[in-house]
Amino acid sequence: RKDFESIVCGLPLMTDFSCDQLADALTDSIGIHADDTIVFVGHGTAHRANVCYARLEEAFHRNGFNSLVVVTIEGTPSLDDVLEDLKQFEKNKLLLTPLLTVAGVHAAEDIFGEENSWISAMADAGFTVIPLRKGLCEYAEVRNVLMLSIRDSGVSIIAIEHVMQAVMSLSDRVIVLASGEVIAQGRPQDVVRDPQVIEAYLGKEFANAQG
Numbered sequence: 535r536k537d538f539e540s541i542v543c544g545l546p547l548m549t550d551f552s553c554d555q556l557a558d559a560l561t562d563s564i565g566i567h568a569d570d571t572i573v574f575v576g577h578g579t580a581h582r583a584n585v586c587y588a589r590l591e592e593a594f595h596r597n598g599f600n601s602l603v604v605v606t607i608e609g610t611p612s613l614d615d616v617l618e619d620l621k622q623f624e625k626n627k628l629l630l631t632p633l634l635t636v637a638g639v640h641a642a643e644d645i646f647g648e649e650n651s652w653i654s655a656m657a658d659a660g661f662t663v664i665p666l667r668k669g670l671c672e673y674a675e676v677r678n679v680l681m682l683s684i685r686d687s688g689v690s691i692i693a694i695e696h697v698m699q700a701v702m703s704l705s706d707r708v709i710v711l712a713s714g715e716v717i718a719q720g721r722p723q724d725v726v727r728d729p730q731v732i733e734a735y736l737g738k739e740f741a742n743a744q745g
Contacts, residue, residue: 545683547635547670548586552679557593559675564631564666571601571625573616575645575652576633578606587633601625604633607644613652617659630656631666641667678704702726710734 547556566572576587584606591604601623605616620628630653632641645652646665656663670676681704685691695701701708702722709719712734718725725731 553589553593555679563673563675571628574604574633576606578609584609627662629664637669
């Protein structure tokens with residue numbers, strides 16, 4: 535701890551407020567449709583904080599995704615619980631994906647392992663399972679939720695990025711460099727219209743066409 539001047543904690547990814555943001559981010563990232571049956575598998579805990587998984591499921595349901603369930607490996611609801619729930623949807627095809635920051639050991643063994651796993655139990659129960667082996671932080675939209683949470687905690691973030699979509703959605707102020715020199719700075723919506731920025735990153739022909 536002595537190596538840091540201060541340590542600031544942002545809000546968890548799943549709170550009463552951020553569950554709605556996370557649900558929207560996953561909906562956009564995965565391309566979820568109202569009639570899709572999807573099982574998100576989180577880590578879970580015996581602690582009362584496990585209620586956050588139910589809150590996330592409720593956020594999906596408020597958006598009309600009623601055939602979507604959020605379950606856990608070490609908390610509730612469990613594998614047995616979800617199998618009973620899935621039978622009520624009367625759909626044999628479902629998508630199974632981790633609700634984990636990184637799709638590591640839990641994903642490889644507990645969720646998608648060859649034996650005694652979620653995918654094998656679902657297949658044995660008669661479901662056709664489509665595996666989506668991606669961790670949450672592989673989705674740009676989810677990373678944005680995390681970044682904004684850090685920013686809202688009062689911490690300034692300096693990001694070096696050339697993907698304009700990321701810059702526009704996350705930044706309060708943008709500084710644009712070309713050949714090592716600052717050519718524009720200010721609000722993202724202003725900088726993106728700057729003729730020098732357009733010429734430097736899109737070319738003179740594009741700049742002339744805009745002008």
